[in-house]
Every structure is written in structure tokens, then in C-alpha cells.
Amino acid sequence: MTMHFRYKLQERKNHGNVYAPCIPLTFSGKQKLTSVALIDSGADTPVISRDFAELLELDLRGKKQDVAGIGGTVKGTLSKVSVKIEKGHDRVVFQMPVWVLDDFNNNPLLGREVFFDKFNIKFQQNEKKFILSPTSSRAGR
Amino acid sequence: MEQEFKFFMKEDFSQYKDEWVAISQNKVIASGKTAKEVFNKAKKQQPKTTPFITKVRGNEAMLF
Numbered sequence: 001m002t003m004h005f006r007y008k009l010q011e012r013k014n015h016g017n018v019y020a021p022c023i024p025l026t027f028s029g030k031q032k033l034t035s036v037a038l039i040d041s042g043a044d045t046p047v048i049s050r051d052f053a054e055l056l057e058l059d060l061r062g063k064k065q066d067v068a069g070i071g072g073t074v075k076g077t078l079s080k081v082s083v084k085i086e087k088g089h090d091r092v093v094f095q096m097p098v099w100v101l102d103d104f105n106n107n108p109l110l111g112r113e114v115f116f117d118k119f120n121i122k123f124q125q126n127e128k129k130f131i132l133s134p135t136s137s138r139a140g141r
Numbered sequence: 142m143e144q145e146f147k148f149f150m151k152e153d154f155s156q157y158k159d160e161w162v163a164i165s166q167n168k169v170i171a172s173g174k175t176a177k178e179v180f181n182k183a184k185k186q187q188p189k190t191t192p193f194i195t196k197v198r199g200n201e202a203m204l205f
Contacts, residue, residue, distance in 0.1 A: 008150055010198045024146040026191060033180060034142050036149060036195040051176040086142055105175065107196050 003087040007128040008036075021123060021130045025108065028082040029056030036107055039121065039130070043069075043111030045078075046098045052108065053079060053100040060100060067099050076101045085132070092134055094118055145193040159199040163192050 007019035021039040026032060027048070033055060037046075047067075053060055058079045067076035076099040084093045096114035119132040145164040154162065154169075163171040163183035171182035176194055183192035 006150060011153075011155060012198075022150075024142050024149075024193075026142060032191045034145070034191055034193040036146070049176060055177060055180050088143075105196070 001090050001134055003085065003090055003092075003132040005087070005130055005132070007125065007130070019125070019128050022107075023085065023110065023132075025110075026084040026086075027052065027056055027108075028084070029053075029058045031056050037110045038107060039115075040109040040111055041116070041121075043109050045111045045113040046096055046115060047076075047104065047109040047111060048081070048098050048100055049104045049106065049108075050100055050102050051105070053077075053081075053098075056081060058098075058100065064102075067101060074101050074103045092118065142191075142193060149193075149195060154197040157197040159197065161194055161196050163194045165190065165193065 005023055008022040009017060009019055011017050022036045023039060024034060025037050026034045058081055060077050060079060062077045062079060064075045064077055066073045078097060079100050080095055080097050082093065082095050084091060094114065117135065119134055122131040124130060144167065148164055148167045157169070157172050160172050160174060161176050161179040162169045163179045165183065165187060170186055171179045173179045173182065179194050180192050183194065
């Protein structure tokens with residue numbers, strides 16, 4: 001099974017356009033929501049906002065810790081969430097850890113932990129596409 | 142989910158820059174400054190549907 005996705009064109013005034021590897025994900029906690037995550041190979045672990053975590057009713061009883069990024073250090077809580085990726089008839093569901101950041105009002109970031117273990121990811125930026133191939137034969141329809 | 146994602150990929154959302162939007166059946170059904178606000182607006186309109194929400198990127202460069 002392979003899942004093919006296109007890069008998303010994002011127009012920016014005065015900075016030129018950029019293309020980003022975005023993927024639709026359905027997050028499940030006690031509630032569900034679907035959003036668009038940016039694949040971020042530079043992040044150790046996936047990241048979501050506190051808004052998302054509260055909407056999903058994730059377990060946020062963990063200790064707040066410092067989480068370092070390029071913009072500095074913010075407070076975050078480590079939790080876990082179930083996610084579903086679908087393309088056509090193909091579907092992969094798995095749990096992954098997430099840093100829930102207090103000061104983060106953006107779409108989820110898909111960092112490496114678990115996600116990059118679950119898929120071989122081939123970026124073809126010159127063709128504005130990327131391909132996910134599940135590493136487990138148990139992933140399927 | 143796929144219908145909403147296809148719509149997100151092809152449409153111009155520049156009027157919503159830096160805002161969150163909820164998409165359903167090829168249209169924006171809610172917008173606002175926070176994910177919570179937009180999720181709740183979408184749920185109110187379509188209580189049985191899993192909301193599809195995303196933030197529309199602004200003009201800033203993103204470096205994570």
C-alpha cells in the first residue's frame with residue numbers, strides 16, 4: 001500500500017509562494033476532529049495545541065515541561081492520541097505521543113516519533129508530492 | 142474527510158489568513174481566531190459530523 005499526497009501551495013505576500021507537505025488526519029480522544037498536519041522531520045515528536053487537546057479531551061494530567069523549538073522554549077504536556085490517515089480505500093490507524101503546547105495556535109506538526117516509524121516517507125518536492133508507505137504489513141484497509 | 146481535504150488543497154483561502162476555518166461539503170461553514178471557536182461553531186451546525194478544521198497560513202515564514 002502506498003498513499004500519495006500533494007504539497008499544499010501556500011501563497012505569501014512579499015515572501016514568494018511555498019509548498020508544504022500537508023496531510024489530513026483524524027484525531028481521536030474522547031472527541032474527534034479532522035485537521036491538516038504539516039510533516040516536520042525536524043521535530044522529535046508530534047505537536048498539537050492545547051485547544052486541540054482540550055477539544056479531544058486528552059489526558060493532560062502529566063507534568064508541564066519545557067519544550068524547545070526554534071522560537072524558544074514553551075511549556076508543554078506530553079500526552080497521546082489516536083490518529084487515522086485515509087486515502088481512497090486505504091486507512092492506517094495508530095496511537096502516537098504528542099506534545100501539547102500551551103502557547104501554540106497552529107495546525108498540528110507531525111514530528112518523527114512513531115509517525116516516521118510507521119511510514120517510509122518519500123518526499124518529491126520537485127514534483128510537489130510525497131508518498132507514505134506503511135512499514136507494517138498489518139496496516140491496511 | 143477526503144472531500145474536505147481536496148477542497149482545502151485547491152481553493153484560495155486568502156480571505157481567511159491567520160484564521161481557523163471549518164470546511165464541510167466544499168464550503169467554509171465557520172471561521173474564527175481559535176480552533177475551539179471554530180470547532181464549536183461547526184459542531185453546532187452539524188452535530189453528528191466530525192469537524193474538519195484547519196488554520197489558514199498567514200504571510201509569515203514558518204521555521205519549526
